[in-house]
Amino acid sequence: MTSGFVAQFSDEIETSTLNLYDTQSGALGQADVVLEGAAAGQIAGSILVTGKELTFIKTGRPLEADTYTVTLRSAADGIVGKALGELLDGDGDGVAGGDFVQTFTVAASQPLVVSLPDFACGPGQALSGPAEGSGAAFTEGLPVRLDDAGGVTSVLLTIDYDPALLTISGAELGADAPDGSQVEINVDTPGRATVALFSLSPLESGSVDFVRLIGSVPENATYGAAQVLRISELKVNAGAIEATADDALHAVAFPGDANANGNYDTEDARFIARVGVGLDSGFAVEQPDAPATSQLRHAYPTIDPMIIGDVTGDGTLSPMDASDLLRQVVGLPAPNIPPLPSDTSVSTATTLTASAGSSVYGESLTFTATVSATIPGGEVPTGSVVFKEGANTLATVALVDGVATWTTSALDAGSHTITAVYDGAAGFYASTASANLVIAKATLSVTGITVEDKVYDGTTDATLNLEDAALEGVLDGEDVVLVTTGA
Structure with missing residues (x-):
C-alpha cells in the first residue's frame, strides 16, 4: 500500500502500551513503531490495531519513491502480546524480545493521485475536511482530490470505512468541478460508498477538488478511535489513465481538542503550542509536563498531532492554531473550527465478565457489567443494566460507580450467551456486551x-x-x- 504498511502478528497485541508520540518528560517512552526512508527520513503518521494487524498510515501524500526501514519495538512498554504480555520476538530467534526490523522499497507513484485528506471529526459532527485557513469558514463535506488532474474526464472508485465511526450519506460536486459535471453515489451497503463522476471536458492540470462526500459521525462513535478510509476499484477514464489511490486516516475527535476531553478549553491551545515549539512530539497524555513516573491518562499517543491540532489547515502546528483555539474558548469568531454538537452526550463502552467460564448446574455465578465513558477522563455513567438471554430479561440492576453485578444459580445446563444491555441515561449513550459460558449437568x-x-x-x-x-x-x-x- 502506498499510504503506509500493514504488520501481521501471530497473536493479538496489547494496544494500551503503544505510542508513536511522547511528552517532554518522556512519559510514554520511545516510539514503538518507526518508519524511516533512506532519503525521506522519519515519516510522520498514525497507527491503529485491528485484531492481529497493525496499520501505519502516513500523514498527507503517499510514500515517495524510496527505501524504507520499519522498526517495531519489543519492550514491556512497547509491543507485547495481549493475552499473556509476552514480548515480541522481533528477531525471530525463538526467544521473546528483540526488535523487528525490515526494509521495503516503494516505486514511484503515478503522477495522478486520487486521495482523501486525513481528518478529525467527532461524534455528532457533520463530515468535513481540514480547515482552509484561519478565519475561513469550514465547508461541510470531505473532498475527493485529484492531483495532476490534466486530461481526466471520469472517475469511478469505492471507499470502504467503519460504519460504527462514520456515515457517508451522499456526494456533491466539489468547488473545482467544471460546469456540466455530474456525480452519483451508492451507499446502500453500510461501510461502503461507490462514487462515479464525469466532466464534459478534460480537466486542466493541477490539483482539483472534484467531489465532496456528505455524511456525519454517529453520536455514539467511540471518542478517540481511529479508522482508515480505503480507496479501491479505482478507474480513471475507464482505465485509460493509471492513478495512485491514497487512503486517509479519520480520528474520531473534535478538531482542536488536543487534550481529548470532548470539549474546547485553554489546555487545548497550550497543548498545540507545546507541540508547535517542539516541547512535545504529540498529544500523548493529559498532562504533558507532569513527571514521567506519573500515571497519566492517554490522549492520542498513536495519532499524528497534525490531524487533531492543525485547525488552520496550513500543514503546521503554529501560534495561529493556538490563537484560533483561544478565540473559540472565549466566544470570539473562529469560523474555521466546526462547532461542537448541541447534544453533549458521550458514547459508552460496556464490558461483561462471568465469575467462571463454565460451571455446574445449581452452582452460583456472578456476572459483572462495567460501563464507562469512551471520552478519556469523562464522568461515570449512571442508570441501570439489563441482563438478558436472547429476548428474555433475567435481571435489572442499577449501576454503582459504573458497575452492575448479578448473581444467579438458576441457569439450566447447556450453553448460554448472557448480554448486558445499558440503555443509556442523561448524558450517556447506550452500549451492550455479551459473555458466553457453559453449564454442565450435575x-x-x-x-x-x-x-x-x-x-x-x-x-x-x-x-x-x-x-x-x-x-x-x-x-x-x-x-x-x-x-x-x-x-
Missing part, C-alpha cells in the same frame, strides 16, 4: 429407595418409599423422573 445417583407392598401380577400399583433416598448423578433441572421397568 451428577445424580439414586440410593435408599424401597418398594412397599410389591405385587408381582403386573396390575397393581407399587408404592415407593423415598424417606431414606439420596440422589446423585446427572441433573439439569429441578424435576427428577423415576422410571421403573419390570414387575
Whole structure:
C-alpha cells in the first residue's frame, strides 16, 4: 500500500502500551513503531490495531519513491502480546524480545493521485475536511482530490470505512468541478460508498477538488478511535489513465481538542503550542509536563498531532492554531473550527465478565457489567443494566460507580450467551456486551429407595418409599423422573 504498511502478528497485541508520540518528560517512552526512508527520513503518521494487524498510515501524500526501514519495538512498554504480555520476538530467534526490523522499497507513484485528506471529526459532527485557513469558514463535506488532474474526464472508485465511526450519506460536486459535471453515489451497503463522476471536458492540470462526500459521525462513535478510509476499484477514464489511490486516516475527535476531553478549553491551545515549539512530539497524555513516573491518562499517543491540532489547515502546528483555539474558548469568531454538537452526550463502552467460564448446574455465578465513558477522563455513567438471554430479561440492576453485578444459580445446563444491555441515561449513550459460558449437568445417583407392598401380577400399583433416598448423578433441572421397568 502506498499510504503506509500493514504488520501481521501471530497473536493479538496489547494496544494500551503503544505510542508513536511522547511528552517532554518522556512519559510514554520511545516510539514503538518507526518508519524511516533512506532519503525521506522519519515519516510522520498514525497507527491503529485491528485484531492481529497493525496499520501505519502516513500523514498527507503517499510514500515517495524510496527505501524504507520499519522498526517495531519489543519492550514491556512497547509491543507485547495481549493475552499473556509476552514480548515480541522481533528477531525471530525463538526467544521473546528483540526488535523487528525490515526494509521495503516503494516505486514511484503515478503522477495522478486520487486521495482523501486525513481528518478529525467527532461524534455528532457533520463530515468535513481540514480547515482552509484561519478565519475561513469550514465547508461541510470531505473532498475527493485529484492531483495532476490534466486530461481526466471520469472517475469511478469505492471507499470502504467503519460504519460504527462514520456515515457517508451522499456526494456533491466539489468547488473545482467544471460546469456540466455530474456525480452519483451508492451507499446502500453500510461501510461502503461507490462514487462515479464525469466532466464534459478534460480537466486542466493541477490539483482539483472534484467531489465532496456528505455524511456525519454517529453520536455514539467511540471518542478517540481511529479508522482508515480505503480507496479501491479505482478507474480513471475507464482505465485509460493509471492513478495512485491514497487512503486517509479519520480520528474520531473534535478538531482542536488536543487534550481529548470532548470539549474546547485553554489546555487545548497550550497543548498545540507545546507541540508547535517542539516541547512535545504529540498529544500523548493529559498532562504533558507532569513527571514521567506519573500515571497519566492517554490522549492520542498513536495519532499524528497534525490531524487533531492543525485547525488552520496550513500543514503546521503554529501560534495561529493556538490563537484560533483561544478565540473559540472565549466566544470570539473562529469560523474555521466546526462547532461542537448541541447534544453533549458521550458514547459508552460496556464490558461483561462471568465469575467462571463454565460451571455446574445449581452452582452460583456472578456476572459483572462495567460501563464507562469512551471520552478519556469523562464522568461515570449512571442508570441501570439489563441482563438478558436472547429476548428474555433475567435481571435489572442499577449501576454503582459504573458497575452492575448479578448473581444467579438458576441457569439450566447447556450453553448460554448472557448480554448486558445499558440503555443509556442523561448524558450517556447506550452500549451492550455479551459473555458466553457453559453449564454442565450435575451428577445424580439414586440410593435408599424401597418398594412397599410389591405385587408381582403386573396390575397393581407399587408404592415407593423415598424417606431414606439420596440422589446423585446427572441433573439439569429441578424435576427428577423415576422410571421403573419390570414387575
